[in-house]
Amino acid sequence: MQLATAAMLLVATTVAACGGGEDDGGKASAPKAPATIPELTKDPLTLSFIWFDWPPAHALEDFANAEYKKERPNATIKVNTVPNANWHDAMFTQFAARKTDFDIAILDSQHIGEAVTNGNILDLTDFVKNNIDVNAYNPYLLAAYGQFPQAETGKRDENASLYGLPLLGDTWTMIYRKDLIGDKPPQTWDQMISAAEKCQADNPGVSGLAFHQANGSDAAAVTYNTVNGVYGGNLWDAKTRKIDGVLNDAAGQEAMDVLVNKMKPLTAKGSGNWFIDEVNAAVAQGKACIAFNWIAASGGLLDPKQSTLGTSREQILDKLGFATLPSQKTNLVPLGGMGMHVSAYSPTANQAEALNFMKWFQRADVQKKWAAAGGVPSRTDALQSPEFINAGPFNQVYADSVPRMRDMWNVPEYARLVDIENTNVNAALNGAKDPKTALNDIAKEQQGVLDSSGRKGGGGL
Amino acid sequence: MSDPVPLTTDQPGQVASATPPAPGRSRRLSDRGLAVAFISPALLLLLAMSVFPLLWALYLSFTDYSATRGGPAHFVGFGNYTAILTSAQVHQRALTTLIYVVGAVGLQTVLGFGIAYLISRRTHGRGALTTLFLVPMMLSPVVVGLFWRFMLDAQFGVVNSMLGSLGLGQVEWLTRQRTALVSLIVVDTWQWTPFIMLIALAGLTAVPKYLYEAASIDRASEWFKFRTITLPLVWPLLLIAVLFRAIEAFRLFDLVYILTSGGPGVSTETLSFHVYKVAFLGFNTGTASAYGILMVLVVIVLTQLYLRYLNKLKED
Numbered sequence: 001m002q003l004a005t006a007a008m009l010l011v012a013t014t015v016a017a018c019g020g021g022e023d024d025g026g027k028a029s030a031p032k033a034p035a036t037i038p039e040l041t042k043d044p045l046t047l048s049f050i051w052f053d054w055p056p057a058h059a060l061e062d063f064a065n066a067e068y069k070k071e072r073p074n075a076t077i078k079v080n081t082v083p084n085a086n087w088h089d090a091m092f093t094q095f096a097a098r099k100t101d102f103d104i105a106i107l108d109s110q111h112i113g114e115a116v117t118n119g120n121i122l123d124l125t126d127f128v129k130n131n132i133d134v135n136a137y138n139p140y141l142l143a144a145y146g147q148f149p150q151a152e153t154g155k156r157d158e159n160a161s162l163y164g165l166p167l168l169g170d171t172w173t174m175i176y177r178k179d180l181i182g183d184k185p186p187q188t189w190d191q192m193i194s195a196a197e198k199c200q201a202d203n204p205g206v207s208g209l210a211f212h213q214a215n216g217s218d219a220a221a222v223t224y225n226t227v228n229g230v231y232g233g234n235l236w237d238a239k240t241r242k243i244d245g246v247l248n249d250a251a252g253q254e255a256m257d258v259l260v261n262k263m264k265p266l267t268a269k270g271s272g273n274w275f276i277d278e279v280n281a282a283v284a285q286g287k288a289c290i291a292f293n294w295i296a297a298s299g300g301l302l303d304p305k306q307s308t309l310g311t312s313r314e315q316i317l318d319k320l321g322f323a324t325l326p327s328q329k330t331n332l333v334p335l336g337g338m339g340m341h342v343s344a345y346s347p348t349a350n351q352a353e354a355l356n357f358m359k360w361f362q363r364a365d366v367q368k369k370w371a372a373a374g375g376v377p378s379r380t381d382a383l384q385s386p387e388f389i390n391a392g393p394f395n396q397v398y399a400d401s402v403p404r405m406r407d408m409w410n411v412p413e414y415a416r417l418v419d420i421e422n423t424n425v426n427a428a429l430n431g432a433k434d435p436k437t438a439l440n441d442i443a444k445e446q447q448g449v450l451d452s453s454g455r456k457g458g459g460g461l
Numbered sequence: 462m463s464d465p466v467p468l469t470t471d472q473p474g475q476v477a478s479a480t481p482p483a484p485g486r487s488r489r490l491s492d493r494g495l496a497v498a499f500i501s502p503a504l505l506l507l508l509a510m511s512v513f514p515l516l517w518a519l520y521l522s523f524t525d526y527s528a529t530r531g532g533p534a535h536f537v538g539f540g541n542y543t544a545i546l547t548s549a550q551v552h553q554r555a556l557t558t559l560i561y562v563v564g565a566v567g568l569q570t571v572l573g574f575g576i577a578y579l580i581s582r583r584t585h586g587r588g589a590l591t592t593l594f595l596v597p598m599m600l601s602p603v604v605v606g607l608f609w610r611f612m613l614d615a616q617f618g619v620v621n622s623m624l625g626s627l628g629l630g631q632v633e634w635l636t637r638q639r640t641a642l643v644s645l646i647v648v649d650t651w652q653w654t655p656f657i658m659l660i661a662l663a664g665l666t667a668v669p670k671y672l673y674e675a676a677s678i679d680r681a682s683e684w685f686k687f688r689t690i691t692l693p694l695v696w697p698l699l700l701i702a703v704l705f706r707a708i709e710a711f712r713l714f715d716l717v718y719i720l721t722s723g724g725p726g727v728s729t730e731t732l733s734f735h736v737y738k739v740a741f742l743g744f745n746t747g748t749a750s751a752y753g754i755l756m757v758l759v760v761i762v763l764t765q766l767y768l769r770y771l772n773k774l775k776e777d
Contacts, residue, residue, distance in 0.1 A: 085722070089741045096528035096744065118529045215724030270615015272636030272725060287616070415742040427726025432638045438726075449743075460745025461548045 029119045030163060031344050035126035037359065038352040046076045047353050050091055050102040051338075053081035054276070056168055056296050056375065063373040068360060075353060084275070085216040088415055095120040095345075103346040103354045106167055106338045108218075109144045109407055110414040116148045116163050117412045121341040122351070124358075125161045131359045132165065138402050141166055141378040145339030150410040163341055165358050166378030168296055170336030171401045172226060173394045175283055175291045175298065178321045180206070185323035189230050189258070192290060192326045196266045199289035208266030210288035213429045214275040218418050220425035221408075222334050226292075226325070227263070228255040229332035229406050236409055236446075244447040248439045251329070260428050260435040272430040283320070284308065294336050295394045296376055298322070302393070322394040324401050335405040337376065371395075413449050416460065420445045522751035529744040541751035550727075551735070551752075557642070558731045562710045564646045565653075570703055572650065573657025578691075580658075581665040591662065598655040606719025609648045610635070613720075638728045641721050645729055648716055653706060660702035664695035697774055704767055708760055732756060 051057040057079050064077035080102060082090040088111065094100040095118060107115060115121045124146070128134065134142060134156070143156035146164040174192070176185050180199050186192035196208030212219040225235060233251035236243040246252075268287060271278070276297045282288040284300070284307040300306050301320060302313045310316040325333045340361070342354045360366060367377040371388035376398055382388055383399050409417060424442045427433035433441070522541055526534035545551050580590050597605065612618050613634035621631045634644045668691060676686045714733040717723055723730035730738075736756070740749035 085718075092529055092744065093741065098531075114529070118531065120529070215722035215726075268616050269631050270621075270633040270636055272633065273721070282616075413743070419738060419742050423724065423727050423730075426724050427728070430633075430636045430638070430725030432724075432726040432728050460739045460743040460748045461544060461550050 030116045030121055030123040030161075031119060033122040033124050033127045033342060033351070033355060035130045037127075037131070037355045038348070040072070040352055040356055041349045042074060043349075044074050044076070045349060045353055046078050047104065047350060047357060048102040049077070049079040049104045049106055049340075050100075051079055051081055051106040052084040052087040054084070054297055055299055057081045059374040060167070063370060063375070064357070064361075067366065067369060068357060071360060072353070072356070075357075077357075087217075091115075092120075092415075095343075098345055100343040100345045103343055103350040104357070105341045105343055107164065107341050108338055109150075109335065110410050110418070112146070112148045112163055112339075112341070113410050113412040113414060115341065120344055121163050122344055123161055124163055124165070124342070124355075127355055128162045128165070131355075132362055136364070136379045136381060137166065138378065138380055138383070140335075140405060141169055141337075141402065144335055144405075144407050144410075145337065145378065148410065150407070164339035165362055166337070167340045167361075168337045169376040169378045169383075169398065169402070170294050170296045170338075171333045171398060171405060172222075172292050172325055172336070173295045173298060173397045173401075174323045174325055175288075175293060175301065176321045176323065177206075177286075177289050177319060179319045180289050183321065185321060186290075186326050189227075189326045189328040193258075193262050193266070196290045200266055203289070206287055206289055207268040207271070207282070208289050209263055210267060210271065210274065210279045210282040210291035211263070212275050212279065212292070213264075213267070213271060213426060214273045214278075215423060215426040217275065218408075218422060219275045220429060221418050221421040222336075223292075224256065224259060224421065224425040225406075225408060226332075226334045227259045228252055229330060229334070230325070230328045231255040231258060232329035238409070241450050242447070243450065244443040246443075247446070248443040252439060252443075253436060256428065256435045256439045259425075264429050272426065292325070295398050296336070298394050299374060299392065317393060320393075322397050324397050324404070331404050332406045333401045333404045335407040337378075411450075413453050416449050417446050420449065518750040519754055521747050522754050524747045526747045526750075527744045528746045534747065537747065541748045542755065544748065545752050545755060551732075553727070554730055554732045554735045557729065558711060558713070558733075561642065561646060561649075561713060561731060562707055564642075565649045565710050566703055566706045568646060568650045569654045569657050569706060570699065573654045573702070574661045574695075574699060576654065577658045577661035577665055581662060591659075594658055595655045597652045598659075600652070602652065602715040603719055605648065605652050606716050609644075609651075610720055613644055635721050636725055638725055641725060641729045645713075645716055645720060648720065649710065649713070653709070656706060657699070657702050661695060661699055664698035665691065668694045697771060700767075700771055700774070704764065704771075708764065711760060712756075 049057075049060070051060070058081075061077055061079040064079075068075060068077060088108075091100075091102075091105050091107070091111070092114065094102070095115065105115070105121065107121070112121075116123075128146075139156040142162075142165075143150055143160075145166040146162040147156055147160050148163055149160070174185060176195075177199070180203055181195045186195045193209075200206065200208035212223050214220060228235065228247075228251070231251050231254050233249065233255050234246050237246050267274075268282065271282075274282070276293060279288075279291050279293050280297065280300055283291045283293075286308050302316055304311050304313065304316065307316050309319045325331075340354075340358055342351055342358075346354065361370070362379070364379060364381050367375075367379045367382035368385050368387040371377045371382050371385065372391050374391065376395070377383055377388060383402065389395050389399065408414070411417070421442050424433065424438040424445075428435040428438035521534060523536055523538060524534035525537050525540075576594060580587055580594075583590070600608075612620050615621055615631055615633045615636065618634070620634065624630070624632065632640060634640050672690050673686055676690060681689075712733050713731050714737060717729055717731055717734045718737075721729045723734050732752075733756075736749055736752045739745050739752060
């Protein structure tokens with residue numbers, strides 16, 4: 001594995017160094033997509049995506065092959081999947097080699113900055129103007145999944161460039177045991193902690209809470225960001241690019257204290273490396289009173305084959321409730337989900353097909369069908385449609401959460417910023433670091449990354 | 462009238478030089494040609510896949526190059542090396558790696574030699590036992606990592622289940638600072654003890670039997686035989702096995718990646734795992750190259766010192 005890593009690094013550097021382009025100095029330099037869709041090929045063509053391995057990826061492949069083929073019989077959709085922890089590397093090592101085996105990269109909103117400044121994805125601004133009704137979307141969602149740089153308000157700036165279109169919206173839902181804590185979900189974060197505490201005390205063997213704490217990906221970081229938002233904290237001051245002094249202010253400290261000293265003791269022993277699957281497993285096995293998870297990953301909870309809570313969907317739903325996150329000082333919820341972005345290194349015919357697919361996928365009728373197939377749409381009409389609301393018990397939660405969403409820093413340095421936050425929050429949650437020290441370390445190290453971006457040599461440690 | 466051509470000569474060399482060589486007569490040249498023909502593809506491959514990237518990485522280590530950003534690389538002198546050598550983060554990872562290498566290789570050596578010694582004393586079933594012990598070594602480290610991740614899971618793992626049935630409490634194997642590194646050492650030991658065992662077994666079976674017979678005639682104790690015959694003869698071979706394992710352990714990446722992701726926090730983050738983060742999370746290719754070069758240098762220097770010790774041992 002070490003050899004493989006070294007080989008990947010060396011090959012990537014060699015190829016990239018030999019084929020380097022202009023020094024952009026970190027400015028946006030993405031090549032432009034044509035404003036109108038070029039003539040499509042009639043030859044058989046495979047349109048490849050890259051995503052991480054989770055149920056929506058398989059749902060997308062099935063849905064697209066069933067529906068898109070009706071219009072383009074010569075096109076086959078293939079969604080290549082990698083483990084979540086490898087997702088960023090799988091895309092960006094190929095970008096570094098200036099050659100991709102995918103045509104459409106499904107990027108997290110925070111990845112857009114890195115891809116745009118390196119010229120890895122197409123600038124879709126002109127294409128969107130000519131082909132997409134931007135007013136059909138919630139402006140925050142359209143901006144989050146496509147715009148760079150993101151506006152300070154989070155809302156779409158009509159003059160800013162767009163590099164992607166929404167594929168799957170997402171946020172956290174609170175999953176609660178109706179049979180253990182009652183039908184009415186807690187309304188505030190404090191109430192939620194109290195309810196979890198009581199439930200844990202009343203039900204030996206069942207932990208009060210289950211949430212993401214893992215060291216990999218953005219697991220622990222999103223958890224802290226969520227609590228930070230609920231307790232009125234900020235991740236940074238985007239205008240001055242200040243993190244130190246903002247993230248670790250009084251609100252930030254309170255959020256870390258709540259997370260580590262009030263919430264963590266209510267979790268199962270050894271849950272310090274839990275992410276999406278482990279939280280779902282705990283809920284399905286009846287081991288948690290209240291849990292938090294991404295909506296798009298919650299479908300499996302209703303599968304009787306995977307659950308000990310009932311032998312039918314109805315029986316499971318008698319015990320499980322889904323609600324929007326409780327509020328406290330604010331009502332913010334984390335923005336998840338991803339957009340579709342066209343690889344700058346994809347062949348011209350595939351780029352044309354990708355643009356055609358994106359235009360097709362954003363149609364109102366297709367978005368409703370996608371919602372019915374298990375997708376989470378971003379068009380307002382699809383979000384409010386019965387097809388979506390009735391497709392899952394958590395879909396109403398998503399529709400209600402959209403106006404409450406907050407994203408992380410969408411900057412090219414995201415990968416390093418999130419790693420710093422993730423490792424430190426994970427350390428605090430697992431007793432490897434004092435919570436206050438962990439928060440101060442995050443602020444200091446992240447500030448260092450922002451301040452040193454563009455500095456020559458010795459960076460990145 | 463011309464001179465008659467001699468039928469024989471006292472100077473065959475002169476004749477040979479005077480007449481053109483028959484096809485296939487210059488055997489040496491032909492062999493060399495063949496050798497070049499056979500070796501050159503492998504040599505070219507080695508140059509392309511190993512030597513050139515190494516030299517290229519050496520060049521990049523003096524620059525601020527980023528693989529994803531593209532653009533020209535700017536020369537930064539020893540900036541990357543200075544930053545790495547003075548970084549508290551790197552020092553912490555180095556200490557973690559050192560604890561891991563010493564712990565894992567030490568444990569594997571003791572266990573591997575112990576098992577080999579016990580097996581070597583058996584006359585029946587030695588082959589079957591050896592094969593059985595070698596199984597973990599045949600598995601991919603990723604598979605081993607995933608397998609042990611399930612086994613060591615605090616809630617659902619079989620290890621805690623067994624501890625529970627013995628009336629012992631749950632242990633957070635992978636999520637506590639102290640136990641996480643111990644878990645990595647245990648898993649690595651499970652997989653690689655057979656390697657030491659195999660080498661030690663080869664050494665043990667090569668010890669001449671007459672030495673033991675002579676010692677027996679002199680009524681030497683088992684401990685005396687072990688201390689004065691077995692150990693001195695197997696020791697050099699064992700040290701070579703330790704060298705291989707130490708180099709491998711120094712580069713540990715896969716088990717960390719699968720089992721702990723370097724956590725909790727960064728407490729199990731080894732040097733290799735840290736290089737991976739520098740290389741792929743921020744794509745600071747120049748810094749990562751310098752980091753890699755420094756790691757190679759450390760291995761080379763330590764190996765040289767070790768080999769000198771081995772040679773001295775051999776001379777003694």
